[in-house]
Amino acid sequence: MNKYERNIGFNDYFSPAQWFDPKETLESKVKRAKEQLDLHVRDTVAWHFSPETGTPFWLEKAKSYQFNPIKDVQCFEDLHLFGTFEDEWLRGGPVDRWVPRGLIGNPVYVFETGGTTGLPKSRIVLDDFRIDYEMMSETLPDQHFPKGSNWLMLGPSGPRRLRLAIEHLAQHRGGKCFSIDLDPRWVVKLIKMRQIEMANLYKEHAIDQALAILAGGHDIKCMFTTPKLLAALDEALRSGKLEDKFRSFGRKVPLGGLRSIKATGITGIFSGGTEFTPQFTREAYEEMLDSGDVYMTPTYGNTLMGLACSRPIGPHDGFKITYYAPQPRAATEVVDPKDYSKKVDYGQTGRVLLTTLTREFFVPRFPERDEGEREMPYERYPWDGVSGVRTFSELAATTVVGVY
Amino acid sequence: MIRIPSLRLGKPYESLSKTTLVHHVTGEPVAEVSQVTGSQIIRDISQMANARRELASIPMKELIARVKEAAKIFLEDTLECGNTSQNFEDYIRTLSSTTGSPMVFCRRNAAKVGYVMGNIDEILAGLTRGMDLAILDKGHSKQDGRTLCFYPTTDALGAILPSNSPGVHSLWVPAIALKIPLVIKPGREEPWTPYRLLMAMKKAKIPSSALNFLPTDHGGAADILRGCQRSLLFGDSATTDPYKSDHRVEIHGPGYSKVLLGSDTSAQFDNYLDLLVESVAANGGRSCINASAIYTHSHGKELAEALGKRLARIQARSWDNAEAEVSAFANPDVADRISGMIDGLLATPGAEDVCQRIRGTPRVYKEGRCAWLLPSVILCDSPEHPLANKEFLFPYVSVIQCPQEEMLARIGPSLVVSAFTGDPEFTQQLLDSRLVERLNIGPISTVRLSWDQPHEGNLFTHLYRQRAFAEASL
Numbered sequence: 036m037n038k039y040e041r042n043i044g045f046n047d048y049f050s051p052a053q054w055f056d057p058k059e060t061l062e063s064k065v066k067r068a069k070e071q072l073d074l075h076v077r078d079t080v081a082w083h084f085s086p087e088t089g090t091p092f093w094l095e096k097a098k099s100y101q102f103n104p105i106k107d108v109q110c111f112e113d114l115h116l117f118g119t120f121e122d123e124w125l126r127g128g129p130v131d132r133w134v135p136r137g138l139i140g141n142p143v144y145v146f147e148t149g150g151t152t153g154l155p156k157s158r159i160v161l162d163d164f165r166i167d168y169e170m171m172s173e174t175l176p177d178q179h180f181p182k183g184s185n186w187l188m189l190g191p192s193g194p195r196r197l198r199l200a201i202e203h204l205a206q207h208r209g210g211k212c213f214s215i216d217l218d219p220r221w222v223v224k225l226i227k228m229r230q231i232e233m234a235n236l237y238k239e240h241a242i243d244q245a246l247a248i249l250a251g252g253h254d255i256k257c258m259f260t261t262p263k264l265l266a267a268l269d270e271a272l273r274s275g276k277l278e279d280k281f282r283s284f285g286r287k288v289p290l291g292g293l294r295s296i297k298a299t300g301i302t303g304i305f306s307g308g309t310e311f312t313p314q315f316t317r318e319a320y321e322e323m324l325d326s327g328d329v330y331m332t333p334t335y336g337n338t339l340m341g342l343a344c345s346r347p348i349g350p351h352d353g354f355k356i357t358y359y360a361p362q363p364r365a366a367t368e369v370v371d372p373k374d375y376s377k378k379v380d381y382g383q384t385g386r387v388l389l390t391t392l393t394r395e396f397f398v399p400r401f402p403e404r405d406e407g408e409r410e411m412p413y414e415r416y417p418w419d420g421v422s423g424v425r426t427f428s429e430l431a432a433t434t435v436v437g438v439y
Numbered sequence: 440m441i442r443i444p445s446l447r448l449g450k451p452y453e454s455l456s457k458t459t460l461v462h463h464v465t466g467e468p469v470a471e472v473s474q475v476t477g478s479q480i481i482r483d484i485s486q487m488a489n490a491r492r493e494l495a496s497i498p499m500k501e502l503i504a505r506v507k508e509a510a511k512i513f514l515e516d517t518l519e520c521g522n523t524s525q526n527f528e529d530y531i532r533t534l535s536s537t538t539g540s541p542m543v544f545c546r547r548n549a550a551k552v553g554y555v556m557g558n559i560d561e562i563l564a565g566l567t568r569g570m571d572l573a574i575l576d577k578g579h580s581k582q583d584g585r586t587l588c589f590y591p592t593t594d595a596l597g598a599i600l601p602s603n604s605p606g607v608h609s610l611w612v613p614a615i616a617l618k619i620p621l622v623i624k625p626g627r628e629e630p631w632t633p634y635r636l637l638m639a640m641k642k643a644k645i646p647s648s649a650l651n652f653l654p655t656d657h658g659g660a661a662d663i664l665r666g667c668q669r670s671l672l673f674g675d676s677a678t679t680d681p682y683k684s685d686h687r688v689e690i691h692g693p694g695y696s697k698v699l700l701g702s703d704t705s706a707q708f709d710n711y712l713d714l715l716v717e718s719v720a721a722n723g724g725r726s727c728i729n730a731s732a733i734y735t736h737s738h739g740k741e742l743a744e745a746l747g748k749r750l751a752r753i754q755a756r757s758w759d760n761a762e763a764e765v766s767a768f769a770n771p772d773v774a775d776r777i778s779g780m781i782d783g784l785l786a787t788p789g790a791e792d793v794c795q796r797i798r799g800t801p802r803v804y805k806e807g808r809c810a811w812l813l814p815s816v817i818l819c820d821s822p823e824h825p826l827a828n829k830e831f832l833f834p835y836v837s838v839i840q841c842p843q844e845e846m847l848a849r850i851g852p853s854l855v856v857s858a859f860t861g862d863p864e865f866t867q868q869l870l871d872s873r874l875v876e877r878l879n880i881g882p883i884s885t886v887r888l889s890w891d892q893p894h895e896g897n898l899f900t901h902l903y904r905q906r907a908f909a910e911a912s913l
Contacts, residue, residue: 229681231661266478273485314456318479354455 046078047394048166049363051173054415064417068362072418073110075363079392080108088137092124093397095132111366114390115376120401122339125156133159138395146196148338155194158338163364163395164200167341169207170361171334174344174415179303179330183209184256187301189245189264191219196338197307201259204305213253215244238264242271243280249299250280257303262315265306269296269323297325304331307342311335311424313354320349334358335424339398340365340389346413346420358407358424359416365391369409369421375402378419381409387421403427441470441533443521443630445654446637447483448490449647451521458654460628463539463769464758466808470521470537472630472654477662480653483622484666487595490620490648497618497646499572503560506616509636509643510556514549518638525635532759534631538602539809541756541763544722548606549632555609555890556636559616565892566613566899575618579908588908593687595620595651596902597667599660600633601674602626603725603766603832607691608636610898611671615640619902620649622667624660628769664688669901689896693830694727694854696885697734699869701860702843705736709745711859711882716749718857718885720814723766724834727895728855728877730885731830732837734822739840743818747793750834755804755811765833771810777831778803778812784829789820790837822849847872854895855885 049071054064083090084097084104097104102116125133130145138161146164147155186205192198192214205212225234245268249255260268271277277293293299304324311333320327327349335358336342343358343365360367369385371377379385387405391398406427410420444451454473462469497505512518517526525533531549535542555562563572570587574580579588596614600623601607614621625633630652637650653659664670670688672679679692698718700708708715718730735742756763768774778801785792794816795802804811812833819827819839827837828851841849843860847868850856857879858869866880876895879885 231681235665266476266481270478270481270485273482312456314454314474315476317455318476322479322482 047364049170049361051170051361051415054417057414061412061414061417064414065412068412068417069111072363072366075392076111076114077109079394079397080104082137082394083135083397086136088135090135090397091132111390114399117399119375119388120398122156122401125158126154128157130157130159133157133396135395144196144199145194146338147194156338158196158396160196161395163341163393164196165203165207166393167361167364168200168204170364171342171344172204172207175208175303175305175332176330180208180257180305181302185210185253186212187245187248187255187258187260188212188214189241189258189260189268190307191217193218193220197259201305204259205257210257211253213248213251213255215241215248217241238267239271242267242276246271246277246280249277250284250286252286254300256300257305258301259305259307261307262311262319265296265304265319265323266315272296272299295325296323297329301329304329305334306331307334307336311356313356313423316348316356317350317354320354335421337403339396339401340367340391341393343367343421344416346416355422356424357410357413357420357422359413359418359420360389362416362418364393365389366418367403367421368419369407372406372427375400379409381411384408384423386427387424440468441521441523443470443472443634443654445473445475446634446647446650446652447475447479448486449637449641449650458627460537460630461769462536463767464536464807464809469533470630472625475653475655475659477655477659480622480655480659480662481666483651483653484595484663486648487620487622487667490646491591491594491618493646494615494620494649495575495618499576499616499618502616502618502645503563503572505643505645506556506559506612506640509639509645510553510559512642513556513636513639514553516639516642518635518642520631520634520638530631530635534605534629535758537628537631537769539758539767539769540604540723540725541758541760541766543761543763544766545605548604548722551606552608552612552632552636556612558890559613562613562890563616563899565890566617566897575903579910586908588906589903590906591619592902592904593619593668595622595649595667595669596898597622597624597663597670599624599663599670599672599674600626600629602629604722605629605632606722606726607673608632610691610895612636613898614902615645615649617899617902619669620651622651622653622663624653624655624663626673627654630654671896671901689901691727691895693731694729694895695732695828695830695852696728696730696855697732697850697853697857698730698885699846699850699856699858699860700733700735700742701858701862701865702736703862704859705738705742708735708738708742712745712749714857714859714882714884715742715746719746719816719836720750720753720764720834721884721886723764724814725766725832726886727830728886728888729834730836730855730857732828732839732850734839734841734846734850736843736846737840739838740818743793743816743838744797746836746838747797747816750794750814750816751798753814753834755806755813765811765813767809767811768832769809771805771808773832774803774805774810774812777833781815781817781826781829781831781835784825785817787825790824790826791818792816793818793838847874850874855879857883857885 083093144160188201202212278288281288333345334342343360346357368388370388372386387403389401405424407421407424410422444453456474457471459468460470531545534545596619598611623633673691679690682688753764792815794814802813814834817826817837819837855877856875
């Protein structure tokens, strides 16, 4: 039993290392992964719908079902019985309706998404962010993310899971995390008001905080950031702003200067955001990260799912970014936008349908705001992936994304 | 398929992100254009101080000779165009194919750009009012016994360019001769002219690092305007309004150019019909120097009828027809939207599309996947009518009868005003007006420009500032 099981009877931590054996064939891994997923579907549904451990929201919902979730849902495909999850259900309180009875009494975090207009969507979390990031930690190469090293969290703060998750990742790997203040809701407001200059000033303010941390002698080696902030940090470094910061703190600028991300001592970057295009990735690799000397791993995630890791990126693959959900805790499907029951063929474009299956949170078949291409299973992630993730074209005109 | 790279510090860069340009008639893909990101743009702009130093090290005399050589190359040579090469005719054909602008317009406008480069000394003399250009080699000099000293306001000129007419490129090409590198964002459908111009400059030994061709999205355009200390921005009001109070950005928005017929000429409007037609419809009516309003002291209705009759003869013709007079819209929805807007505003009483009535057919003409907008002459009963001061991408003009004494209070800001008058008092009032960028007194078309006089901003004063200077020997 791992430290998060809390004596609840089913496993909720799945080490990615179980797929690392190069001797096992992909076919065998795919079969094993599907069996694991189906078992986890049964465990999760039984947990959320049993009167002893179940989640008030789902127990109430079940009263209107023409099926018995515990009996009739035996495999992943059976989840279609739930229809699709509506994220509107997450707006407003009481959030207690999302806390499974089996977990009552434990400390609960509330994380929010969006929130620039109206009621934000809320999600309760106990340990999921820790589990997700510990699983992800197993996939990070130690030579670029050295154990014990300190992290810079150059991303959103506030009621977001990401902020705590990165701090936990740093601690889990034996380091400490230094953070900035960044309110993306304010940035969205500025953009909607067409206050572009002010939005740029706010970005500079965020970068200035990061420079102060980098100049503070904290021996930062790892960083989380977003594509936009990575580019902004690179711009600031190239224009000598970190060197200026060193001087303003009375510190000596090291020989060779501090005009690149590599020169700051950062060796590994964990980055996230849907605006990760192959072109941006190539630019980052070639022009910001010294042709891969600084390692970057893009991820795709959100408060509902956790995070999906990508295959290693680089020129060998045309900088294509293919994400794989942390199955079986979450699974993504690429489906026909007009019929969510139909997966598109490999290589074809469809909408991303997300399912989250954890002890804390059950989200069956949620249509994400993104689209992408369906990808084949891969040695280390022997299940379907999704590449080319971008805002779903029907929503693109009305959605403000990637503001930080 | 032609693959056009971006040019970063003059070096071709093929991006993983591309836009596809299609033939406006067939819809077939013609070219893929490599797109760069805003952060790449900012990174390249950070190199412009070095690029400017390299360019500035070339003596003016030599630089002018190289720009003149580039003009010749632009007009005559076969030049690399991504994965292929193009002679001048190939260039004209592809330019027309993606913009919908007839080949005859493309050729005429390209010749204008070639003329500006080929006569760059005359153009610079106009911009600097005859200053000895050698001053820019050293930064200061004496001329007519007076000390003159200028310093550059920027390390690069950014230019956010349109797709509607290649003639606009004549406005930024002098920057190179003024020793200022270029950071160009081409219009989406018109990468052809800027790319060919830069390739011609490269062949004429202009330093590559000064030649940046950076196709990008709106965010990237904003990064050019943010990163360059001086820029030119072409676009409609929605694009240009956020930069109205940014002195670093010279805005080239709608022109609202006009013809005024005074009390001494309005009764003889017939004598000026050719000039009015030219002012409204030359170059397909797409330029900011095309007249979009005619104010006449009298005979408004008669003038509108006569002009409507002349303009109603204009027909939609194919892009490769030498008689073509109006451009096609590569995206037919745009033509529908413009026409719909005009019809909506015609619902306000007091205006009529005289030209449409005379022609007897709607202003939108469609054939295959193309659409054209045929001329509109809107007779308005008052300068307050919402169609009295509008400008569109086709031969559109409003005709307003208005007493001469009230005209200057009514016309609003105007890029070009051609006032057909011999009245000294009216002439003086026009000369005193702060509303007019270029003023023509007498029977002169609004589209006739004199190259030795800048008509919309002055590139030299945009790129250089004068300062007081003194020097003493140690």
